[in-house]
Amino acid sequence: xQWWIIVKKEFIDLFRDRKTWMTTVLIPVLLVPLLFFxxxxxxxxxxxxxxxDIPIAIEDASGQVQNWIGSNSAFQIKSGxxxxxxxxxxxxxxxGVRVEPAFQEKVEKMQPVTITLFFDPSDNRSLISMGVLxxxxxxxxxxxxxxxxxxxxxxxQSLTPIEIxxxxxxxxxxxxxxxxxxxxxxxxxxxxxxxxxxAAIDLVAGEKERGTLEAxxxxxxxSKAVLVAKLIVVSTMGCLxxxxxxxxxxxxxxxxxxxxxxxxxxxxxxxxxxxxxxFTGQNIFYILLxxxxxGIMFAGVQLALSTVAKGFKEASTYMSPLVIVAMIxxxxxxxxxxxxxxxxxxIVPIVNVIAIFKEFxxxxxxxxHIGMVIGSTIVYVGIAVGIATYLxxxxxxxxxx
Amino acid sequence: xxxxDNLEKSFKKKDVLKKISFEVGKGEVVGLLGENGAGxxxxxxxxxxxxxxSGGNLRVAGFDTVKQQEQVRKSIGVLFGGETGLYQxxxxxxxxxxxxxxxxxxxxxxxxxxxxxxxxxxxxxFLDRKVGEFSRGMLQKVAIARSLLHNPEVILLDEPTTxxxxxxxxxxxxxxxxxxxxxxxxxxxxxxxEEVERLCxxxxxxxxxVILYDGGLQNLFEKEGTNDLERIFMSRIGGVx
Ligand SMILES: Nc1ncnc2c1ncn2[C@@H]1O[C@H](COP(=O)(O)OP(=O)(O)OP(=O)(O)O)[C@@H](O)[C@H]1O
Ligand SMILES: [Mg+2]
Numbered sequence: 001x002q003w004w005i006i007v008k009k010e011f012i013d014l015f016r017d018r019k020t021w022m023t024t025v026l027i028p029v030l031l032v033p034l035l036f037f038x039x040x041x042x043x044x045x046x047x048x049x050x051x052x053d054i055p056i057a058i059e060d061a062s063g064q065v066q067n068w069i070g071s072n073s074a075f076q077i078k079s080g081x082x083x084x085x086x087x088x089x090x091x092x093x094x095x096g097v098r099v100e101p102a103f104q105e106k107v108e109k110m111q112p113v114t115i116t117l118f119f120d121p122s123d124n125r126s127l128i129s130m131g132v133l134x135x136x137x138x139x140x141x142x143x144x145x146x147x148x149x150x151x152x153x154x155x156x157q158s159l160t161p162i163e164i165x166x167x168x169x170x171x172x173x174x175x176x177x178x179x180x181x182x183x184x185x186x187x188x189x190x191x192x193x194x195x196x197x198x199a200a201i202d203l204v205a206g207e208k209e210r211g212t213l214e215a216x217x218x219x220x221x222x223s224k225a226v227l228v229a230k231l232i233v234v235s236t237m238g239c240l241x242x243x244x245x246x247x248x249x250x251x252x253x254x255x256x257x258x259x260x261x262x263x264x265x266x267x268x269x270x271x272x273x274x275x276x277x278x279f280t281g282q283n284i285f286y287i288l289l290x291x292x293x294x295g296i297m298f299a300g301v302q303l304a305l306s307t308v309a310k311g312f313k314e315a316s317t318y319m320s321p322l323v324i325v326a327m328i329x330x331x332x333x334x335x336x337x338x339x340x341x342x343x344x345x346x347i348v349p350i351v352n353v354i355a356i357f358k359e360f361x362x363x364x365x366x367x368x369h370i371g372m373v374i375g376s377t378i379v380y381v382g383i384a385v386g387i388a389t390y391l392x393x394x395x396x397x398x399x400x401x
Numbered sequence: 402x403x404x405x406d407n408l409e410k411s412f413k414k415k416d417v418l419k420k421i422s423f424e425v426g427k428g429e430v431v432g433l434l435g436e437n438g439a440g441x442x443x444x445x446x447x448x449x450x451x452x453x454x455s456g457g458n459l460r461v462a463g464f465d466t467v468k469q470q471e472q473v474r475k476s477i478g479v480l481f482g483g484e485t486g487l488y489q490x491x492x493x494x495x496x497x498x499x500x501x502x503x504x505x506x507x508x509x510x511x512x513x514x515x516x517x518x519x520x521x522x523x524x525x526x527f528l529d530r531k532v533g534e535f536s537r538g539m540l541q542k543v544a545i546a547r548s549l550l551h552n553p554e555v556i557l558l559d560e561p562t563t564x565x566x567x568x569x570x571x572x573x574x575x576x577x578x579x580x581x582x583x584x585x586x587x588x589x590x591x592x593x594x595e596e597v598e599r600l601c602x603x604x605x606x607x608x609x610x611v612i613l614y615d616g617g618l619q620n621l622f623e624k625e626g627t628n629d630l631e632r633i634f635m636s637r638i639g640g641v642x
Contacts, residue, residue: 381539
């Protein structure tokens with residue numbers, strides 16, 4: 001039980017180091033709500049902005065609708081735009097309005113006329129601006145209706161003088177880019193990747209620099225026991241950090257800022273039904289299992305880097321790219337919908353974690369995919385630990401000269 | 402107690418030790434001399450099982466340093482170089498007990514031995530203070546106490562007085578003397594000729610990977626016709642006297 005003696009000592013030692021605990025637990029706990037508070041605020045602000053100074057392009061031969069819209073100071077009519085669809089798509093204007101050329105005639109003949117609205121939901125503000133426009137047009141509708149009813153008495157058809165049609169110009173991919181299915185695994189990955197770092201640096205490169213590792217290895221504790229103990233400690237720190245940030249996230253989910261966040265459309269309900277009940281017992285079990293495996297995998301990589309490094313500074317330099325490595329797959333899969341995932345998405349390291357989270361969040365529970373993620377991650381754990389073990393046994397890395 | 406037989410050690414292509422052989426008997430105090438990079442630390446690391454020989458045989462306290470690592474480790478007490486190898490955030494007692502547990506010492510025996518050593522080195526009042534606050538000399542005392550906790554037969558010290566003030570260095574020298582009285586076997590490396598002269602029965606001089614001289618100090622002095630070890634050392638390694 002040599003390794004257990006070492007594990008106990010390492011935890012006491014780390015526990016007394018404020019810096020380690022700050023990076024591992026305190027920072028995620030404080031950072032996550034702060035992040036959402038900032039984003040939530042930004043969204044409230046942007047929804048205010050979205051209802052003001054709305055750039056709009058209008059194609060209206062009669063000029064009647066254009067005047068009506070122009071009477072509301074919230075709109076800024078851009079003139080001289082040909083091709084409204086393109087202007088909206090390119091973001092030159094936020095909204096486009098096309099009024100049937102025969103508007104005036106039809107209105108006079110009391111026939112229904114069509115006004116087509118163009119918007120691009122990949123621009124966060126478009127939905128809110130759209131609401132403002134629809135209100136404005138509804139008022140015109142009501143006004144015309146009133147006029148008709150006044151002139152003619154009640155007629156079934158005349159109750160709906162304008163039929164409004166909306167055309168969504170965003171592509172499917174853009175819509176599938178759901179915020180939620182990214183942020184949760186991203187938080188988890190970042191926490192697991194960074195949470196163990198201070199410990200990994202301290203436990204090998206640090207011990208090497210201070211000469212304690214050499215002393216430790218002259219005791220009957222085998223180098224295997226030493227490495228196993230250090231792996232346990234580093235992966236535990238990574239997992240603690242992940243639990244801390246997911247806990248902070250769950251807490252934030254219940255707060256106002258977050259509610260705002262999901263109701264303004266930013267929460268990404270565009271990709272299909274968002275399942276907030278994805279934290280089921282079954283899913284939590286697999287999430288924890290995957291988290292632990294990831295913890296060991298990152299611990300292996302970090303201890304390997306820490307072994308190669310000559311001291312603290314070098315070790316920190318080697319480890320900083322790991323954060324990016326943990327983040328890239330989330331961006332790679334940003335555009336991929338939960339139903340469009342390919343087999344290799346469940347096998348490539350780290351990408352597979354994001355992929356399985358996407359499924360969980362969209363309520364898909366595919367045991368085959370889960371098996372692939374867990375199986376392949378176990379292989380990566382083996383490789384990472386194998387490399388760490390190999391390097392840790394190398395005399396030229398472990399001993400100063 | 403120690404048997405070095407045709408020992409070779411090379412790192413990559415660099416031969417640090419080239420087939421060296423010597424023996425150390427029980428109760429002997431041997432000084433290891435040599436320039437920077439001569440291989441003193443490497444030899445002590447090989448003896449303490451930290452490094453694996455590239456060739457030859459190495460036995461400590463009757464055990465093979467490769468095949469019987471654990472037995473060798475239990476019979477040796479080691480203190481390396483300028484560092485004390487103590488954990489800054491742990492107290493002196495925690496540092497020492499940590500190693501005691503790794504040596505699988507029973508708690509009561511560990512406690513008794515710690516008290517004995519703390520009294521000898523007079524750091525009883527510092528036992529429960531974090532070693533991060535200690536002076537260099539105090540650290541060295543705790544580190545030496547830790548390496549002697551399991552009462553090893555063979556003690557390997559790499560430059561044990563380097564960086565210490567006069568009082569602390571004197572304390573270490575007194576310890577080596579006392580260890581010798583107790584019949585322990587001690588090998589220590591040093592750059593201080595005076596302390597080697599005072600403490601050792603024997604010196605081993607390393608140079609360019611081979612042993613230049615191995616034998617009693619008295620013999621050497623008689624042969625060279627002088628008691629000036631520094632002069633002898635310089636002339637042996639071919640330097641300017
Ligand atoms: N782990 C290692 N990997 C590669 N080379 C090493 C290693 N350890 C020592 N060396 C090399 O072996 C040679 C002997 O080093 P060693 O530390 O044993 O010398 P030393 O006699 O203790 O010197 P000093 O008086 O400076 O302490 C040096 O050239 C050193 O660079
Ligand atoms: Mg040395």
